[in-house]
Amino acid sequence: MTDRFAPLEQVIADRLAAADAGSSYVAKLAAKGLPKVAQKVGEEAVETVIAALQEADDKLVGEAADLLFHLTLLLRLRGLSLDDVSAELARREGTSGLEEKAARPAE
Numbered sequence: 001m002t003d004r005f006a007p008l009e010q011v012i013a014d015r016l017a018a019a020d021a022g023s024s025y026v027a028k029l030a031a032k033g034l035p036k037v038a039q040k041v042g043e044e045a046v047e048t049v050i051a052a053l054q055e056a057d058d059k060l061v062g063e064a065a066d067l068l069f070h071l072t073l074l075l076r077l078r079g080l081s082l083d084d085v086s087a088e089l090a091r092r093e094g095t096s097g098l099e100e101k102a103a104r105p106a107e
């Protein structure tokens with residue numbers, strides 16, 4: 001699945017390495033720092049939720065794409081990739097979410 005995101009991860013890496021804020025949104029946003037990128041992820045997540053509840057499928061897909069794009073950039077800035085997320089999801093395969101939650105240590 002993450003192969004489909006490889007071109008996006010590559011262009012983000014390329015922009016971070018070589019682009020400037022005048023010609024690249026990735027470079028412009030990254031130059032504002034991790035907190036601003038994290039804030040954008042939060043905003044896009046909220047917009048995705050709103051679209052899920054109130055908008056047509058095409059709008060929801062668009063907001064989800066915005067969210068995944070900004071999340072991919074956030075991960076990259078933390079030295080992580082969608083492969084790391086994919087590996088974590090693979091690790092969880094076969095474990096019921098209900099069982100996992102029940103097995104958590106008491107807080």
Ligand SMILES: N=c1c2ncn([C@@H]3O[C@H](COP(=O)(O)OP(=O)(O)OP(=O)(O)O)[C@@H](O)[C@H]3O)c2ncn1[C@@H]1O[C@H](COP(=O)(O)O)[C@@H](O)[C@H]1O
Nearest residue numbers: 008011012015019023024025026027028040065066069070
């Ligand atoms: N997938 C995306 C992508 N999705 C969304 N966006 C941009 O994300 C921005 C956020 O949109 P919003 O309307 O939410 O925000 P805004 O009001 O413009 O932002 P603020 O100023 O309020 O923070 C818009 O400028 C979108 O165009 C993207 N910008 C870039 N990419 C990918 O990144 C590549 C490199 O882009 P550049 O770095 O611009 O060359 C592109 O070729 C695409 O593959």
